[in-house]
Amino acid sequence: MSTPLLKIEGLHVSVDEKEILHGVDLEIGAGQVHVLMGPNGTGKSTLVSAVMGDPRFTVTEGRIYFKGEDVTEAKTDERARMGMFLSFQAPQEIPGITLENFIRTACGAVSGKQPKLFAFRRELREQMARLGLDESYAERYLNVGFSGGEKKKSEILQLLMMKPALALLDETDSGLDVDAVRTVTEGIKAWHNAENSLLIITHNAKILEGLDVDHVHVLSKGLIVRQGGAELVREITEGGFASVKEED
Amino acid sequence: MEKVNAIPSLTWHRLRVNEASEKGAFPPVPRRGWGAGDVTLVKVPRGITVDEDEPIACEELESGLGQYGDRLISENANSRWAVTVEKKIKNPLIIEDSVAAGCACVTCGSVYAVAGSALKIIHIFRGDEGVSQSLTRIYLEEGAQVELCEIQLLGAAVSRHCGVAAFGQAGSQFRYTRMELGGAVTVCGAKAVLSARSAAFDMACAYMGTGDEYLDFNDVANHIGRETGSEMHVFGVLGGTADKILRGTIDFRPGAGRSVGHESESVILMSPGVRNRTVPLILCGEEEVEGQHAASAGRLDEDALYYLNARGISPEEARRLMIEAGFRPVADRIPDAKLRDEVLEELGRRIASL
Numbered sequence: 001m002s003t004p005l006l007k008i009e010g011l012h013v014s015v016d017e018k019e020i021l022h023g024v025d026l027e028i029g030a031g032q033v034h035v036l037m038g039p040n041g042t043g044k045s046t047l048v049s050a051v052m053g054d055p056r057f058t059v060t061e062g063r064i065y066f067k068g069e070d071v072t073e074a075k076t077d078e079r080a081r082m083g084m085f086l087s088f089q090a091p092q093e094i095p096g097i098t099l100e101n102f103i104r105t106a107c108g109a110v111s112g113k114q115p116k117l118f119a120f121r122r123e124l125r126e127q128m129a130r131l132g133l134d135e136s137y138a139e140r141y142l143n144v145g146f147s148g149g150e151k152k153k154s155e156i157l158q159l160l161m162m163k164p165a166l167a168l169l170d171e172t173d174s175g176l177d178v179d180a181v182r183t184v185t186e187g188i189k190a191w192h193n194a195e196n197s198l199l200i201i202t203h204n205a206k207i208l209e210g211l212d213v214d215h216v217h218v219l220s221k222g223l224i225v226r227q228g229g230a231e232l233v234r235e236i237t238e239g240g241f242a243s244v245k246e247e248d
Numbered sequence: 249m250e251k252v253n254a255i256p257s258l259t260w261h262r263l264r265v266n267e268a269s270e271k272g273a274f275p276p277v278p279r280r281g282w283g284a285g286d287v288t289l290v291k292v293p294r295g296i297t298v299d300e301d302e303p304i305a306c307e308e309l310e311s312g313l314g315q316y317g318d319r320l321i322s323e324n325a326n327s328r329w330a331v332t333v334e335k336k337i338k339n340p341l342i343i344e345d346s347v348a349a350g351c352a353c354v355t356c357g358s359v360y361a362v363a364g365s366a367l368k369i370i371h372i373f374r375g376d377e378g379v380s381q382s383l384t385r386i387y388l389e390e391g392a393q394v395e396l397c398e399i400q401l402l403g404a405a406v407s408r409h410c411g412v413a414a415f416g417q418a419g420s421q422f423r424y425t426r427m428e429l430g431g432a433v434t435v436c437g438a439k440a441v442l443s444a445r446s447a448a449f450d451m452a453c454a455y456m457g458t459g460d461e462y463l464d465f466n467d468v469a470n471h472i473g474r475e476t477g478s479e480m481h482v483f484g485v486l487g488g489t490a491d492k493i494l495r496g497t498i499d500f501r502p503g504a505g506r507s508v509g510h511e512s513e514s515v516i517l518m519s520p521g522v523r524n525r526t527v528p529l530i531l532c533g534e535e536e537v538e539g540q541h542a543a544s545a546g547r548l549d550e551d552a553l554y555y556l557n558a559r560g561i562s563p564e565e566a567r568r569l570m571i572e573a574g575f576r577p578v579a580d581r582i583p584d585a586k587l588r589d590e591v592l593e594e595l596g597r598r599i600a601s602l
Contacts, residue, residue, distance in 0.1 A: 052558055080560035092555040096573025105569065106559035141577075158559065 003068040005030050005166055005197050006051070011062035013043075013050045020046045022222040023062065028166070031194040033211050035233060036201045038219035039241050044201045045089060047219070048168040052086040053079050067165070081110050083165030087155040087172045093143040099154060100124060100138040103161050110162055127160045131187050148175040156187040163191070169200045173207040181206045205237045218244055250316035252409075253437045253466035255495045257531055265493055265527050267314075271462040272435040274317065275379055275407050277324050282352040282379070285326035286345065293339035296367065299330040299360075306330075306358035306385040311411030312437020312466040313383075318411055321383040325356035332360045333367040333392075340368035340397075340583050347378030347406060354381040361392035361420075368395040368583045376403030380431070383411040388420035388447075395423040397582055401594055402430040404459060412438040416447035418473065425581040427591065428455040428463065429598055437466040442476035442507075449478040454578040456598055457490030457522070465494045469511075471504035471537070478509040483574045487518035487602045497529040500537040507534070512542040516571060518602050571599050 006028040013021040020043045028034050036044050050057045051064055053076040064072045071079055094102070103124065108114040125135050131153045143151050152172050159167055169188070173181050185207050192198060192211070200207065208230075216232040217224050218241070226232065226244050236244055252274065254267040292298060311318050331341065345353045353375075361367060373380050380402060386394050394414070402408060408431040414422045428434050434457075440449035449469050457463045469478035480496050498509035513526050528541035548570050556566035575595055582588040 054554060075563075076554060076557040077560055077562050077566075080558055086558050088555065088558075092552045094552055094555070094570070094573055096576035097569060102559075105565075106561060109560035109562070109565070162559070 002030070004028060004065075005067060006199070007065040008051070009063045009065070011047070011050065011064065012060045013046055014058045014060050015046070015056060019060065020222055021050070024219075024222075024224055026217065026224065028197045028199060030197060032214040033192070033198045033200070035208065035213055035216045036199060036219060037203070037216060037233070037236055042219045043222045044219050045170050048086060048170050048199065048201065051168060052076055052084060077109070085159055085162060085164035085167045087159060087167065087169045089170040089174065091143050091151045091155055095141045095144050097142045098139050099142050102142045103158055106158065107162055110164070124161060127157055130160070130190060131157055132183050133157065149177065149180045152176055152184060153180070153187075156184050160187055160191050164196065166197050166199070167191070169198065171201050171203070173202055173204050178206070185210055205233050208233060252313055252317045253435055253464050253495065254314050255466065255527060255529065256468060256497050256499060257529060259527065265495065265525055268435050268464040268493070269462075271491070272433060272464040274320050274409060277320070282324055282326045282354050285353040285355060286347070286351070287327035287329065287353060287355050288344045289329060289341070290344050291340065291342040293337050293341060295333070295335055295337045296341060297332045297334070299332055302328070302330045302356070302358045302385075303332065303360040303387065305360060305387040305415075309385040309387065309413035309415050310439060311383060311385070311413040312439045312468050313409065313411035313435070314437065317409060317437070318383055318413070321354055321381045321409065321411060322356050325354045325383075327353065328356045330358045332362065333365045334362045336366040337368070340370050342584070343369065343371045345371070345373045345380060345382065347375030347380045347402070349377040352379035352381070354379070355383070357382070357384045359384070359386040359394060361386065361388045361394050363389040364391045366393040368397070370397045370399065370582065370584055370587060372587070373398070373400045373402055373408070375406060377405045379407050381409045384413070386414040386422065388414065388416040388422060390417045391419040392417075393421045393423070395425075395583065397425040398427070399582065399587070399591055400428045400431065400434070401591070404430055404432055404461070406431045407433045408435065410436040414440040414449070416440065416442050416449070418444035419446045421448045421450070424449070424451045425578060426451070426453040427575070427578055428453070429595065431461065433462045435464045439468040439470065440478065441470045442473055442478065444473035445475055447473055447476045449480075451480040452578045452581055453482045454575045455482070455484045455492070457484070457486045457492050458602060459488045459490065461488075461490045463490065463492040467495070468497045468499065469509055471498070471500045471507040471509060474503065474505050474507065476504060476507045480511040482513040483578060484513070484515045485518060485571055485574065485602065486515060486522040486524055489519070489521040489523070491523040493525045493527065495527045495529065496541070497531065498539050498541075499531040500534045500539060502533045504534045505536045508538045510540045513544075514574065515545040516548055516574065517545055568596070568599050571602070572596065
């Protein structure tokens with residue numbers, strides 16, 4: 001059996017000495033689409049933040065492996081350069097750095113060489129058009145004055161340009177109207193292939209339309225309490241989390 | 249000691265912020281004067297008149313440095329320039345002051361902007377050692393627009409004093425950009441008098457203080473006319489044991505009804521050894537006005553740094569980007585692309601040494 005792209009073993013995570021995750025196990029293979037669901041405040045964002053190496057979260061027990069390497073102690077920028085990407089629930093606004101410069105710098109950081117300007121610009125404009133972002137946004141400061149939907153599209157634009165091996169999407173669809181969700185899904189589909197993988201946190205099945213979901217995990221009180229296939233999304237959408245019985 | 253950069257309304261003496269400290273004193277003028285100055289009008293756009301003498305209307309204008317500082321520069325200037333603008337000019341007037349070891353460049357400049365005219369001025373200050381002093385006085389008739397952009401790229405052994413005075417009639421707009429990147433001593437004071445209805449002052453400044461540099465700023469917006477507006481926003485980075493005071497005053501005089509003034513300062517502190525003092529002041533002699541001030545000082549935003557790290561950018565590079573980002577909105581106001589690129593390149597070098 002091939003090495004999973006991401007493997008999480010018995011992960012315990014604390015913030016301010018309060019344990020949020022109490023032993024999470026998860027494996028994501030190359031090309032797979034995984035969905036993480038669960039009621040608010042159960043630790044979904046904590047899990048992806050810990051995987052990304054957010055310094056506010058402390059891994060007290062367990063290991064995280066990425067591409068077969070133990071990255072539990074790796075810095076966030078190292079994980080990103082290895083091919084991890086986190087789409088933030090609340091992307092930062094940074095005045096003074098244009099969207100174009102930011103993405104070009106990020107692409108240079110993960111690939112190890114600065115992209116050639118004209119080819120980069122051409123691709124950026126193409127991907128912006130795909131996401132319905134006016135090209136004038138390339139010259140605007142990063143996320144400054146962007147609407148909630150535009151910020152999320154900016155995250156997907158970064159995903160499309162940086163081409164990571166693993167994307168962790170933390171409620172990328174929250175605050176988006178129906179059309180914007182569809183556009184974002186199209187962007188994700190354009191990026192997704194047999195080599196790269198997705199872990200999507202969502203409360204809404206709309207973003208999953210057109211994606212072949214391989215596994216669904218339900219997180220409750222810091223533990224994965226149920227796992228299954230795409231049918232689990234339908235079950236939760238129709239009956240809520242109460243309808244999903246915990247596995248023994 | 250005569251006062252330099254004195255705050256318009258005194259506060260407790262024990263705070264030692266009412267005027268520049270001894271570190272900010274003017275260097276003594278040599279008995280034979282400063283000698284020849286090195287000022288070049290690098291680019292003079294067509295359509296402006298270079299005058300022999302300073303327009304009378306400019307002579308009495310007072311900068312933020314105060315009367316004493318203005319007089320010292322004016323009386324001891326070793327180079328002078330004066331221009332009159334009578335129509336809208338597209339290309340900027342570019343002036344360059346250069347200093348060197350044992351030399352001083354003491355410049356007295358003035359601009360008379362006739363009603364409805366427009367002019368952009370870029371004033372660059374270069375050199376590693378010596379004395380750099382400048383006083384720029386600007387008179388704006390009704391509806392005139394003047395943009396002054398001062399870029400200081402001096403070395404760490406230069407003493408610098410810079411005064412700017414502007415007087416705006418109705419509907420005039422004075423846009424002022426100041427970027428201070430070096431100098432052992434940097435003392436700057438800008439004062440804009442918004443004398444009549446709808447006159448506006450828009451100031452954006454950025455500074456960097458490293459080593460044991462002393463930086464002292466005193467910027468004033470005097471609202472006299474109705475519906476006048478001022479925006480004064482400053483960004484700074486301090487490292488080493490740099491010592492900085494910023495005084496920002498919005499003064500709403502009686503009669504300045506429905507006027508609006510905002511001021512802010514954001515400072516990044518790179519070292520525990522820095523001394524950072526900010527004195528925002530809003531004086532109200534009129535009831536129906538809106539005045540706001542905001543100040544923040546601290547380390548780089550950890551959340552923003554994490555966001556950059558999550559895109560593969562190393563902590564060192566993220567730190568450099570964040571500091572550069574603070575300067576960028578100010579640098580983006582430089583109305584000359586080539587010069588803007590040069591400033592950003594120089595900025596990158598200086599950030600690396602922080």
